[in-house]
Amino acid sequence: MTDLAIDLQHADLYLDGKQILHDITLQVQHGECIALLGPSGSGKTSLLRMLNGVIGDDLKSAEQRSHIGFVHQDHSLVPNVRVSNNVLMGRLGSLSFWQSLKMQLRPGKKELAAVHAILERVGIADKLFERTDSLSGGEQQRVALARALYQEPQMLLADEPVASLDASRARKIIEVLHATAHEENWTFVVSLHDEALASEFFPRIVRLEGGRIVSDGAYV
């Protein structure tokens, strides 16, 4: 019996008439953690977005996407609301509009405690009620990670999630994400530019170049 979270067979991706990804074949087991490596413009972000189901031939419904966490490279937070509000937005996909309105305006103690616990894991628990745009770039990136963790997805996709962090902080964050994915049995696909970090945490590394997978396996 196959237990695949991702099963791409010879997939191509065209955006605005231009071919971005060529003949992508990628199979990832449920609960498996893999890293994508490759130079800028190699197609890592496009592949992640295709896996997210927002571009490509296999578009996913909002309900399907509510089970997929996505950490964007530029964190993509709402700048002028509290950190707690941004983290709580992780679960919008699983709530009705009125439930989400209530949660944004008057979050319950239980929800705030859960958000606080996640912020503690990423090292910014003291920023719970601060305005998001008053935080540094690195702190905002950790808020974006916390939003994805709060979502409790079945699959977590992260596009250069530690690009704006220093080396030691980046290592710590990847450690937290990797451990959480392992504990919760999430499928975890992350694009990284730091080869040392990728080789330390991920037994399987997929390399992309020019929109093609050029290698798939253990770090060499």
Add this chain to the structure above:
Amino acid sequence: MLATAPMSNRARILLSIAIASLAAYLYLGISVRELFPRGNGIQIVQQFAAAALGPEANTQNILMALLVTVKYAVAAITLAFALALPLSVIASSSFWSGCGITCHVLRWVVRSFIALMRSVHELLWAVLLLSAMGLSPISAVIAIAIPYAGTLAKVFSDIIDESSLKAENALNSIGASRWQKFFFGRLPQAIPDILSYAFYRFECALRSSAILGFFGFPTLGYYIKLEFDNLNYAKVWAYLYVLLAMVVVVEYYSMQLRRRFVA
């Protein structure tokens, strides 16, 4: 030989504006000589300027006029804001993204309604409402609120549409609905600029409220006109100074508030 660089679109537009301005002045026959008063106009200007140094204040009238001016402006801007916010949401293209033709028809109906509201000046609304409702405070408030709601709704909808898409895209990737993306991803980003513009419009509403006095409403404009007609320039200056002070004070406080919201 080097080719001459073609005129850019921007340069063409600026040149067209300059030509149109010049043509307007020539057509109206405006000359620099007309800037200077003639006949007893010089005397009036001299008397009016001299009175500026010795304003005569009737404190009770001034305070009453000031209070009424502020009350009309506050009531009008509150009503305008309450009307403008929902209209601006419906008029924004981002609210309807991914929706069918019916939604876009509704949007254009609302946009046309907004254009109608703001295309008629508050003084003309005042004339219309005075005939219909008489000299009651409600006619002054509505006269200001209608065009202000139109202007606020137009600017608010532009602010909403120009907000960053990033947060909305991030919420899209985790399965948020269209309404969730709009109300939690886009609208909160627009709120500081919306409030900032509303505060600025409050300053404008104060001036409009004062000017409505020329139609008989008991605001600062009423007393300015009254004293002007009676040639009491010293008293006119007292009201003008109060108007100026009021605008400066409100501008100072609204700037503080805007800073707090936008920063």
